[in-house]
Amino acid sequence: MRVLIADDSDVLVERLRSGLAALPGIEIVGHASNVADAAREIRRTKPEVVILDIRMPGGSGIDVLEGLIKDELNPIVIVLSNCSHEQYRKKCLKSGARFYFDKSAEFHKVAEVLQDLMEAAAV
Numbered sequence: 001m002r003v004l005i006a007d008d009s010d011v012l013v014e015r016l017r018s019g020l021a022a023l024p025g026i027e028i029v030g031h032a033s034n035v036a037d038a039a040r041e042i043r044r045t046k047p048e049v050v051i052l053d054i055r056m057p058g059g060s061g062i063d064v065l066e067g068l069i070k071d072e073l074n075p076i077v078i079v080l081s082n083c084s085h086e087q088y089r090k091k092c093l094k095s096g097a098r099f100y101f102d103k104s105a106e107f108h109k110v111a112e113v114l115q116d117l118m119e120a121a122a123v
Contacts, residue, residue: 001118004030004047006038006064007080008056012103016051019111025118035059039067047075049117051110052097054081054088065095076117078110 003026005013013031020026029045032038035058042050042064050068054061065077077097081088082104089100101109 001025001049001114001121002027002029002045002047003049003051003114004028004032004038004041004045004075005051006032006041006056006061007051007053008033009053012053012080015107016110020114023111023114023118026114033057035061035063038064042068042073042075043071046073049076049078049114051078051080054079054083054092062091062095065092065097069096078113080107080110 003020005016005028007013017028020028029047030041032041034056038056052061052064061079078099078101079092079097080101080103084102092100099113101107
């Protein structure tokens with residue numbers, strides 16, 4: 001499963017890379033640290049899954065989500081953010097994200113979801 005990470009925190013990106021490397025079948029195809037690069041890298045790499053932060057330089061992860069719909073791209077989007085307010089969760093899910101996790105409390109769920117998605121794809 002091809003995964004792109006869009007987050008401006010080098011520490012978080014490295015934590016994701018190392019954690020996901022343990023999952024067989026996961027390929028990290030790219031990383032973007034701002035909104036413009038995220039949109040460009042998603043179009044270029046065509047990942048099956050995007051792990052997306054909301055707060056990034058140059059705009060918002062919500063802008064990226066809305067761009068996916070406009071560009072008719074359809075990766076599974078997992079929002080992983082420190083924005084724990086319910087309004088952000090609702091907006092992201094309404095804008096096309098499939099999952100929304102709080103970085104501080106639900107980080108582990110990213111690997112669980114990816115594992116579940118790979119198992120479902122194998123059936």
